[in-house]
Amino acid sequence: MTGTIAAVREQVAQARDRGQVPVGLVPTMGYFHEGHLSLMRKAREECGFVVVSIYVNPIQFDPAEDLKTYPSDFDRDLKLASAEGADLVFHPSDKEMYPEGFDTHVEPGSVAEGLCGQARPGHFRGVATIVAKLFNIVGPDRAYFGQKDAQQAAVIRRMAADLDFSIDIRVCPTVREDDGLAMSSRNTFLVDEERAQAPLLYQALTAARDALARGETNASKLRRIMRRTIGQNYLVELEYARIVDPVTMEPVARVDREVLAAVAARIGRARLIDNLLISPEE
Amino acid sequence: MTGTIAAVREQVAQARDRGQVPVGLVPTMGYFHEGHLSLMRKAREECGFVVVSIYVNPIQFDPAEDLKTYPSDFDRDLKLASAEGADLVFHPSDKEMYPEGFDTHVEPGSVAEGLCGQARPGHFRGVATIVAKLFNIVGPDRAYFGQKDAQQAAVIRRMAADLDFSIDIRVCPTVREDDGLAMSSRNTFLVDEERAQAPLLYQALTAARDALARGETNASKLRRIMRRTIGQNYLVELEYARIVDPVTMEPVARVDREVLAAVAARIGRARLIDNLLISPEE
Numbered sequence: 001m002t003g004t005i006a007a008v009r010e011q012v013a014q015a016r017d018r019g020q021v022p023v024g025l026v027p028t029m030g031y032f033h034e035g036h037l038s039l040m041r042k043a044r045e046e047c048g049f050v051v052v053s054i055y056v057n058p059i060q061f062d063p064a065e066d067l068k069t070y071p072s073d074f075d076r077d078l079k080l081a082s083a084e085g086a087d088l089v090f091h092p093s094d095k096e097m098y099p100e101g102f103d104t105h106v107e108p109g110s111v112a113e114g115l116c117g118q119a120r121p122g123h124f125r126g127v128a129t130i131v132a133k134l135f136n137i138v139g140p141d142r143a144y145f146g147q148k149d150a151q152q153a154a155v156i157r158r159m160a161a162d163l164d165f166s167i168d169i170r171v172c173p174t175v176r177e178d179d180g181l182a183m184s185s186r187n188t189f190l191v192d193e194e195r196a197q198a199p200l201l202y203q204a205l206t207a208a209r210d211a212l213a214r215g216e217t218n219a220s221k222l223r224r225i226m227r228r229t230i231g232q233n234y235l236v237e238l239e240y241a242r243i244v245d246p247v248t249m250e251p252v253a254r255v256d257r258e259v260l261a262a263v264a265a266r267i268g269r270a271r272l273i274d275n276l277l278i279s280p281e282e
Numbered sequence: 283m284t285g286t287i288a289a290v291r292e293q294v295a296q297a298r299d300r301g302q303v304p305v306g307l308v309p310t311m312g313y314f315h316e317g318h319l320s321l322m323r324k325a326r327e328e329c330g331f332v333v334v335s336i337y338v339n340p341i342q343f344d345p346a347e348d349l350k351t352y353p354s355d356f357d358r359d360l361k362l363a364s365a366e367g368a369d370l371v372f373h374p375s376d377k378e379m380y381p382e383g384f385d386t387h388v389e390p391g392s393v394a395e396g397l398c399g400q401a402r403p404g405h406f407r408g409v410a411t412i413v414a415k416l417f418n419i420v421g422p423d424r425a426y427f428g429q430k431d432a433q434q435a436a437v438i439r440r441m442a443a444d445l446d447f448s449i450d451i452r453v454c455p456t457v458r459e460d461d462g463l464a465m466s467s468r469n470t471f472l473v474d475e476e477r478a479q480a481p482l483l484y485q486a487l488t489a490a491r492d493a494l495a496r497g498e499t500n501a502s503k504l505r506r507i508m509r510r511t512i513g514q515n516y517l518v519e520l521e522y523a524r525i526v527d528p529v530t531m532e533p534v535a536r537v538d539r540e541v542l543a544a545v546a547a548r549i550g551r552a553r554l555i556d557n558l559l560i561s562p563e564e
Contacts, residue, residue: 005446101440101443101530102444103391103392103393103440103444104388104389104390104391104410104440104441104444104445105388105389105391106386106387106388106389106445107386107387107388107389108385108386109385109386109387110385111385128386129445132445133444133445133446136445136446136447136448137446139448158383158385158386159386161383162384162385162386162415163386163388163411163414163415163418164287164415164418164419165418166291166418166421248383
């Protein structure tokens with residue numbers, strides 16, 4: 001474990017010298033669940049040296065958001081990462097990542113505008129900036145992200161291509177609870193009755209998938225099906241239910257290829273998101 | 283010479299394998315003068331492998347600016363770079379650098395706001411973006427820039443620090459004609475009577491330096507001295523004459539340390555800039 005950029009560079013350079021390649025990076029905000037662990041396992045399978053970063057990046061949170069209450073349990077995270085075979089955990093301070101005078105940002109374009117970008121202005125700029133920094137600090141050959149954050153993955157793919165990072169962006173499947181709820185550190189915010197309603201998000205997505213399988217290719221109708229599935233539930237405040245292109249995140253009118261069905265909702269103190277890649281062939 | 287990113291990556295990797303390190307990058311827009319050549323010479327002195335990029339970056343030009351008339355002479359440039367011992371010249375097309383869908387930018391902060399940033403909105407965003415791309419394409423250990431573009435150098439230093447590029451940013455002295463005019467590819471735009479007036483920019487800077495040496499530390503007075511030196515000249519339209527901090531580019535009121543005296547002016551079709559680091563000790 002280290003908190004300094006210099007130590008990360010040194011240890012990655014030494015690993016490369018020892019032939020422990022490719023180097024894999026799993027960037028996280030900690031408070032690990034099976035989703036995070038699945039990324040580490042994939043990285044461990046594919047890489048000679050695995051770096052896991054744990055850093056709750058303040059610049060991707062709005063002042064009104066849950067930065068201060070974002071859950072953490074560093075000791076547990078460290079044990080879990082070690083059990084998954086991570087070679088190095090990077091856990092920097094805010095001062096290490098954003099020293100005085102910091103003033104340059106990576107600004108994603110239209111891929112960051114819709115969906116969560118609308119509700120969370122500046123969020124993806126914060127994400128793109130910290131990921132660019134981590135890419136430059138670690139210099140990985142591969143980096144692992146979860147499909148649960150589909151728009152984040154699209155922003156990072158776009159950024160990696162546009163800024164010529166020579167890094168293979170691996171996006172791994174969403175890990176779900178038995179009842180379908182996508183794993184998220186924010187699920188911890190849910191009280192029992194809220195938790196009981198939370199699988200509605202995934203049910204909305206599967207309802208859209210099933211309707212598409214039955215031949216419904218009109219995106220407006222699929223969106224209506226998602227909204228209706230969530231329904232007038234006093235615990236679940238739907239923020240959006242959209243059908244978009246999986247690469248550009250642009251709205252799609254008719255589903256003639258693989259698309260992303262995506263939902264976001266507030267349940268109690270949590271803002272939860274989920275998505276499903278669906279295609280007419282299914 | 284190559285125009286492809288893939289070939290640059292391959293040739294730099296091969297050079298590293300052969301132990302030709304450090305790798306140096308000299309990013310240019312071509313139409314070489316002694317200023318460019320001095321950067322190549324410095325890189326050749328200090329590096330095992332020298333990459334010179336020649337690319338007139340469209341996104342750092344405003345639609346109203348001189349992108350279309352920016353001078354070029356690629357064959358001559360290639361010969362000159364080769365004579366200076368460059369190992370690789372990278373001369374990409376716009377399509378190679380900005381393929382369809384390109385949509386991510388590097389956005390510098392307050393260091394890019396004053397001086398040229400005021401007259402050229404978006405200019406330094408374009409500069410920061412192309413330099414970040416070149417850094418990721420070439421992966422140099424050192425990169426060479428001219429002090430003539432002092433604000434550009436400050437923007438790049440800030441970006442390299444903020445985004446954790448592990449690259450030593452070397453800023454080399456401005457090269458001048460015998461009469462003091464800073465070398466610039468844009469000097470070619472000057473007709474004879476304009477060229478005769480152009481040294482006024484440097485004269486304004488040396489007048490400020492001399493006044494400071496005589497004890498004048500009031501920045502407003504130094505600015506007045508620069509403006510007065512350029513005077514009411516119908517060929518020279520002064521854009522700014524400022525005294526700023528050399529790192530932040532923020533205006534300085536009293537000169538109690540090294541500062542940057544900076545001027546910009548339009549002369550005929552050319553917009554010319556110049557600057558001088560001056561300090562009370564001189």
